Amino acid sequence: MSYSCIGTEAVCNSQDSSSSSAQRSGTSKSNNPSGGSGRSAESSDHQTQDTPTPKPLVAMRVKKGCNSTETGVPVTTEEELLRKPVITPEDVLGLQKITENYLCSPDENVYSIDFTRFKIRDMETGTVLFEITKPPAAERGQGDKKDLDPNAGRFVRYQFTPAFLRLRQVGATVEFTVGDKPINNFRMIERHYFREQLLKSFDFEFGFCIPSSKNTCEHIYEFPPLSEEIMREMILHPYDTQSDSFYFVDNKLVMHNKADYSYSGGP
Amino acid sequence: MGIVRSNNVFPIVIYVMCFRALCCKGPPPPRPEYDVVCIGLTGSGKTSLLSRLCSEGTENIVPTTGFSIKAVPFQNAILNVKELGGADNIKKYWSRYYQGSQGVIFVLDSASSEEDLEIARNELHSALQHPQLCTLPFLILANHQDKPAARSLQEV
Numbered sequence: 001m002s003y004s005c006i007g008t009e010a011v012c013n014s015q016d017s018s019s020s021s022a023q024r025s026g027t028s029k030s031n032n033p034s035g036g037s038g039r040s041a042e043s044s045d046h047q048t049q050d051t052p053t054p055k056p057l058v059a060m061r062v063k064k065g066c067n068s069t070e071t072g073v074p075v076t077t078e079e080e081l082l083r084k085p086v087i088t089p090e091d092v093l094g095l096q097k098i099t100e101n102y103l104c105s106p107d108e109n110v111y112s113i114d115f116t117r118f119k120i121r122d123m124e125t126g127t128v129l130f131e132i133t134k135p136p137a138a139e140r141g142q143g144d145k146k147d148l149d150p151n152a153g154r155f156v157r158y159q160f161t162p163a164f165l166r167l168r169q170v171g172a173t174v175e176f177t178v179g180d181k182p183i184n185n186f187r188m189i190e191r192h193y194f195r196e197q198l199l200k201s202f203d204f205e206f207g208f209c210i211p212s213s214k215n216t217c218e219h220i221y222e223f224p225p226l227s228e229e230i231m232r233e234m235i236l237h238p239y240d241t242q243s244d245s246f247y248f249v250d251n252k253l254v255m256h257n258k259a260d261y262s263y264s265g266g267p
Numbered sequence: 268m269g270i271v272r273s274n275n276v277f278p279i280v281i282y283v284m285c286f287r288a289l290c291c292k293g294p295p296p297p298r299p300e301y302d303v304v305c306i307g308l309t310g311s312g313k314t315s316l317l318s319r320l321c322s323e324g325t326e327n328i329v330p331t332t333g334f335s336i337k338a339v340p341f342q343n344a345i346l347n348v349k350e351l352g353g354a355d356n357i358k359k360y361w362s363r364y365y366q367g368s369q370g371v372i373f374v375l376d377s378a379s380s381e382e383d384l385e386i387a388r389n390e391l392h393s394a395l396q397h398p399q400l401c402t403l404p405f406l407i408l409a410n411h412q413d414k415p416a417a418r419s420l421q422e423v
Contacts, residue, residue: 123340126322171338208363213333220345260310
């Protein structure tokens with residue numbers, strides 16, 4: 001498996017095949033809540049205290065101030081979403097924890113969205129902390145894909161050092177290509193959890209994507225305020241920090257990627 | 268894979284933390300952000316310009332075949348620039364990206380042919396008249412001034 005991975009702070013192990021599809025991307029405050037081409041994001045800053053708040057009851061509307069979703073978004077569970085024919089952005093915004101399964105199959109990526117590069121830089125110093133590029137298809141060896149785990153392309157494991165948690169602002173760049181169908185409204189919702197606690201939720205609308213285009217997007221990721229205790233726990237328990245990245249076209253889920261994270265500086 | 272440790276980030280982080288502790292000040296307030304769209308004909312230098320502003324290298328730059336959204340940091344603000352490719356098959360989609368912009372950067376190659384300059388002029392006028400841009404501030408950048416054939420600002 002060939003990745004070119006330039007990590008100064010991080011080392012990335014990805015499972016076998018193709019894509020570097022997981023991102024830790026975030027946004028700063030939103031001024032354009034409208035859809036289309038605006039950069040819009042609702043990122044909820046959650047106070048992460050020492051003990052996670054108890055899980056809300058099913059079907060209760062989660063109010064602001066709770067350690068979970070935005071005001072008024074109903075709680076959802078993975079089980080109920082898996083029963084739905086179509087999963088919408090509002091559906092995933094109600095999830096309270098990392099999913100066990102993927103909520104869609106790789107075949108549902110009918111727009112042929114392919115993530116080709118991911119980079120993180122520290123906004124305060126400009127230092128590139130991490131960069132990973134997916135080699136062009138020719139180099140990837142198409143032949144033996146059938147034998148590999150079909151989910152291999154949608155999971156990435158990141159290894160950072162503890163210093164990473166001290167960063168305040170990083171710019172996360174994502175590069176992706178799109179097939180020959182134009183995309184009217186491309187939206188990403190990414191949720192980061194430590195164990196069962198939501199750390200941060202990102203909601204980013206790319207808007208329109210030109211057919212057969214290659215696009216890059218960098219958003220600024222403000223680290224949520226983390227207590228010393230939570231940081232300690234995150235460092236001591238590699239891979240208990242996980243994320244789900246959901247991608248929607250016209251409000252329908254087309255891709256779901258996952259990642260997990262170590263901050264202990266070791267494998 | 269081995270682990271590559273950086274000597275860059277960690278000492279800086281320590282320094283910043285100590286500094287803050289001594290000064291008894293909280294972290295500085297986040298900088299305001301502005302959304303800007305960057306257009307211009309292909310080859311005018313949009314991608315290079317933005318890379319330079321982000322202290323990135325310009326060696327591997329290829330024509331942009333879609334959009335490129337970049338957060339360009341300045342001391343007291345951050346510009347979220349949505350740069351759009353200028354090739355013919357891309358620029359017909361420019362207006363799909365105008366919504367939400369607070370400013371426009373129009374880049375042109377000062378040393379381009381008369382014909383290209385005319386095309387640029389037309390594109391600029393279209394943008395100036397577009398309902399989603401017509402009230403916004405425009406920065407028109409006469410790029411490639413280092414070329415011998417570059418026209419002066421007046422000429423442009």
